Amino acid sequence: MNTDKNKKIPQDIILTAEQEEILDLYMNNLDNIFEEIKESEKMQVEIETLHLKRILST
Template sequence: MALEEAQQPSPDNFLNSEQEALLDLYLQNLDRYLEELRASEKIQVEIETQHLKKILTK
């Protein structure tokens, strides 16, 4: 019965503790993915810029 109570959300919380932990993990992974995506976009812009400079200097 204590396990059932721990899994039930309290009136103040929408999610139970297990769901909150899973949501936190998901958000951390999403943040990491977005940071990697931003970094790859910066690298892509740098590559394209260098390529354009090379074309223009010919």
């Protein structure tokens, strides 16, 4: 019964190599999504700025 409590995970190894790879892929995917969001926000601001300039120039 106490054998589960006695099993300790080594502090230097938390994830397996496969889990590390999956985590890296996931983090890269999140980075890519974040960069795409930043780019789309920049584009949206540019579009809105051009639109406002057009409205103000008439």
